[in-house]
Amino acid sequence: MATLEIRDLHVTVEADNATKEILKGVDLTVKQGETHAIMGPNGSGKSTLAYSLAGHPKYTITGGTVTLDGEDVLEMSVDERARAGLFLAMQYPVEVPGVSVSNFLRTSATAVRGEAPKLRTWVKEVKEAMQRLNIDPSFAERNVNEGFSGGEKKRHEILQLELLKPKVAVLDETDSGLDVDALRVVSEGVNRVRETGEVGTLLITHYTRILRYIKPDFVHVFSAGRIVESGGAELADKLENEGYEVYTKGGASA
Amino acid sequence: MAEAQNIPVGSTTAGSIAVAAESTVATRMSAPPSFDVADFPVPHGREEEWRFTPLERLRGLHDGTAVATGNGVKVEVQAPEGVTVEAVGRDDARLGKAGTPVDRVAAQAYSAFEKAGVVTVPKETVLTEPIRIAVHGEGGTAFGHQVIELGAFAEAVVVIDHTGDAVLAANVDYLLGDGAKLTVVSVQDWDDKAVHVAQHNALVGRDASFKSVVVTFGGDLVRLHPRVQYAGPGGEAELFGLYFTDQGQHQEHRLLVDHNVPHCKSHVVYKGALQGDDAHAVWIGDVLIEAKAEGTDTYEMNRNLVLTDGARVDSVPNLEIETGEIVGAGHASTTGRFDDEQLFYLMARGIPEYEARRLVVRGFFAELVQQIGLPDIEERLIARIEEELEAAVA
Numbered sequence: 001m002a003t004l005e006i007r008d009l010h011v012t013v014e015a016d017n018a019t020k021e022i023l024k025g026v027d028l029t030v031k032q033g034e035t036h037a038i039m040g041p042n043g044s045g046k047s048t049l050a051y052s053l054a055g056h057p058k059y060t061i062t063g064g065t066v067t068l069d070g071e072d073v074l075e076m077s078v079d080e081r082a083r084a085g086l087f088l089a090m091q092y093p094v095e096v097p098g099v100s101v102s103n104f105l106r107t108s109a110t111a112v113r114g115e116a117p118k119l120r121t122w123v124k125e126v127k128e129a130m131q132r133l134n135i136d137p138s139f140a141e142r143n144v145n146e147g148f149s150g151g152e153k154k155r156h157e158i159l160q161l162e163l164l165k166p167k168v169a170v171l172d173e174t175d176s177g178l179d180v181d182a183l184r185v186v187s188e189g190v191n192r193v194r195e196t197g198e199v200g201t202l203l204i205t206h207y208t209r210i211l212r213y214i215k216p217d218f219v220h221v222f223s224a225g226r227i228v229e230s231g232g233a234e235l236a237d238k239l240e241n242e243g244y245e246v247y248t249k250g251g252a253s254a
Numbered sequence: 255m256a257e258a259q260n261i262p263v264g265s266t267t268a269g270s271i272a273v274a275a276e277s278t279v280a281t282r283m284s285a286p287p288s289f290d291v292a293d294f295p296v297p298h299g300r301e302e303e304w305r306f307t308p309l310e311r312l313r314g315l316h317d318g319t320a321v322a323t324g325n326g327v328k329v330e331v332q333a334p335e336g337v338t339v340e341a342v343g344r345d346d347a348r349l350g351k352a353g354t355p356v357d358r359v360a361a362q363a364y365s366a367f368e369k370a371g372v373v374t375v376p377k378e379t380v381l382t383e384p385i386r387i388a389v390h391g392e393g394g395t396a397f398g399h400q401v402i403e404l405g406a407f408a409e410a411v412v413v414i415d416h417t418g419d420a421v422l423a424a425n426v427d428y429l430l431g432d433g434a435k436l437t438v439v440s441v442q443d444w445d446d447k448a449v450h451v452a453q454h455n456a457l458v459g460r461d462a463s464f465k466s467v468v469v470t471f472g473g474d475l476v477r478l479h480p481r482v483q484y485a486g487p488g489g490e491a492e493l494f495g496l497y498f499t500d501q502g503q504h505q506e507h508r509l510l511v512d513h514n515v516p517h518c519k520s521h522v523v524y525k526g527a528l529q530g531d532d533a534h535a536v537w538i539g540d541v542l543i544e545a546k547a548e549g550t551d552t553y554e555m556n557r558n559l560v561l562t563d564g565a566r567v568d569s570v571p572n573l574e575i576e577t578g579e580i581v582g583a584g585h586a587s588t589t590g591r592f593d594d595e596q597l598f599y600l601m602a603r604g605i606p607e608y609e610a611r612r613l614v615v616r617g618f619f620a621e622l623v624q625q626i627g628l629p630d631i632e633e634r635l636i637a638r639i640e641e642e643l644e645a646a647v648a
Contacts, residue, residue: 054598054602055602056598057594057598077601077607078598078601078602079601079602079604079605079606079607081602082601082602082603082604082605083604088602090599090602093599094595094596094599095596096596096599096600096614097559097590097614097617097618098559098614098615098616098617098618098620099600099613099614099617100617103613103617104600104603104613107605107609107613108600108603108604108605111603111604111605111606111609112603112604143617144599160603164603164604
């Protein structure tokens with residue numbers, strides 16, 4: 001069973017000619033089949049955690065370890081992490097001019113699976129996955145994220161999640177900017193992947209809304225660069241009722 | 255007096271300015287066209303037509319110090335049956351019919367060449383195999399003139415393939431009879447030190463179609479000047495270009511489409527990728543719609559993809575319209591960067607860095623590569639793109 005282990009992770013970022021510590025000792029274990037929600041106020045470092053796990057060059061790891069099935073993730077390049085089974089659904093995926101969605105998906109699947117998928121089954125696989133996410137077939141010929149609406153970008157991220165079948169999926173604010181219909185479609189996509197039992201999910205969100213569609217096994221409250229409280233799904237209800245204030249005030253000194 | 259709209263790139267206000275019979279496109283040049291090099295002063299580099307070009311790297315082509323040597327270029331023409339291939343003297347009436355040199359280097363080439371090549375496809379002859387002209391540099395300096403003439407309703411594909419090392423100044427004339435169809439693929443696959451300056455003049459006959467694909471990879475300095483004029487209404491010109499400008503290279507493409515007769519079309523798409531320090535690409539796209547050219551339909555576009563820091567692009571589309579009675583006229587110029595965020599996104603999907611760059615560059619050029627229509631040239635091109643990308647990663 002695949003396990004992602006994050007131990008005492010410290011991360012800094014360069015901003016305004018100064019080094020700022022964003023993550024201040026994160027501990028978390030995500031096992032295949034589990035769903036963890038990380039909730040926290042803006043600026044608490046949730047997205048930094050997501051991008052640090054994926055290996056974005058902007059972030060510097062200054063301490064701690066991250067392993068996937070015992071392998072040192074922090075030693076891997078960005079593409080190696082993806083091939084090892086880590087997936088990050090991005091909040092703001094960038095446009096890649098000149099590269100069509102179909103070409104991108106196939107190149108990516110080839111890289112992650114280690115061999116080119118057989119064309120006939122692949123075409124069918126993509127077509128069906130797109131249908132399930134209500135993605136128009138014409139998307140295949142459009143350039144990656146070029147001219148996509150916010151909702152289209154998110155559905156495109158989840159399409160990749162479904163096709164790449166990672167061991168651990170980090171979903172960075174996948175719910176932000178989505179209307180209720182789009183949120184339902186995207187959540188159903190995530191749930192289909194979860195139901196296989198083969199993916200550990202780290203759901204990063206600011207709002208409890210998405211947790212009505214995707215039921216977490218664990219909820220962690222993130223504040224000032226670390227997890228300040230962990231619990232079951234009931235913790236989300238508490239956050240819904242009481243907000244983050246108790247953590248932002250008291251948590252800083254905790 | 256004619257009313258002209260001069261629309262420079264990035265301009266949001268189209269100021270209407272009165273011009274004399276000479277358009278500003280014509281007056282962009284510091285001297286009127288001429289076959290005689292003596293009619294052009296030696297450029298100093300601040301002239302509109304020279305301001306982007308590093309004159310010191312022209313190896314004397316611009317100031318009269320370059321002299322033809324015995325080991326300039328070797329030209330071999332491979333032509334299917336029915337095609338006439340000749341070497342003619344400078345008194346041949348077909349020379350210079352398609353256009354007149356517009357700058358000093360083109361006039362120098364015209365003044366200095368000894369024998370001109372003339373390839374003729376007789377009227378109504380439709381070739382099924384391409385004509386191949388191999389121009390191989392042997393390390394010296396050469397001045398050339400080549401004419402390709404298609405009779406009425408003739409159809410041909412011509413490949414002009416430049417390889418090796420040379421300092422070459424040349425004029426190439428394309429004469430298309432009524433209803434003729436000519437596709438020319440000019441490949442500049444020079445060695446690193448080569449210098450190549452050429453003016454291409456196409457004269458497109460009534461209802462004729464001219465398609466030019468310019469592919470520039472090599473050379474220290476390549477400066478090409480494709481120009482199109484129409485001999486009668488109904489003519490069409492498609493000008494495609496693709497360049498990959500590497501570290502230290504200067505690649506300049508200056509186009510002019512002169513809509514001088516009514517009811518003609520032109521469509522221009524040039525795309526370039528740049529990488530490495532001091533890679534410099536220049537694209538000038540002049541389209542002139544003269545007052546008499548009613549019913550003109552034209553569009554020109556230049557796109558650049560900057561792959562690394564240190565590269566520079568100058569892209570100047572320029573559309574001059576002297577009549578409002580046209581079907582359409584448009585232009586676009588964009589320069590984009592392949593940036594770290596795009597690279598991160600592709601790599602985060604398991605795609606290795608080299609593969610990610612390859613994907614982006616191949617995607618960028620794909621629509622133009624398809625325009626070539628010759629599998630051997632297409633394959634060579636793709637192989638060259640990969641080589642250039644590999645060299646950059648190494």
